Amino acid sequence: DQQVKQNSPSLSVQEGRISILNCDYTNSMFDYFLWYKKYPAEGPTFLISISSIKDKNEDGRFTVFLNKSAKHLSLHIVPSQPGDSAVYFCAASARGTGTASKLTFGTGTRLQVTL
């Protein structure tokens, strides 16, 4: 069973507009969430994270929103740039269960930012 889901396999956005990537989870024990960005032939790189005690975290053009009651999080990129074109993975961790370092990943969303 897929505990972390990214239902949109791909997304196309014009340069300068907002990109919104969505992620849903089913495990109520998850209390820490991360977004990773991956270019072809490279390993994923950490982008931004959020703890379950918050509902928003911002870092430059990137903002992550968490809705615990809906078990939903989203990544907003404003403004989108061509260099943002990559695959984005949502990941979750259950820190309070003692398996703090183990991450569960979603299936990824391929973002294409067009000129």
Place this chain on the structure above:
Amino acid sequence: DVKVTQSSRYLVKRTGEKVFLECVQDMDHENMFWYRQDPGLGLRLIYFSYDVKMKEKGDIPEGYSVSREKKERFSLILESASTNQTSMYLCAVVRRPYGYTFGSGTRLTVV
């Protein structure tokens, strides 16, 4: 930040061969992980290790084994490579305070 090095970027192996994928980190972290990435399936955990000589199965361990003889090195072994093991293999180390730092990945093709 920790540096994670995977020895090969691209590998082509024949069906039935024994394959070794190597991962080395430079920060003495205990926790290391092997994932594979496939289109539409995301990143799936194969094996992980919390310390030297300690290993635990992930979600898809079948057909794989691992070795952790030294803290800095975590090896993934394909005992008898099959075509369904063609994939991108990613090694990861815990990034403080949470999350991972990944290696560059090894694209393995089994023919």
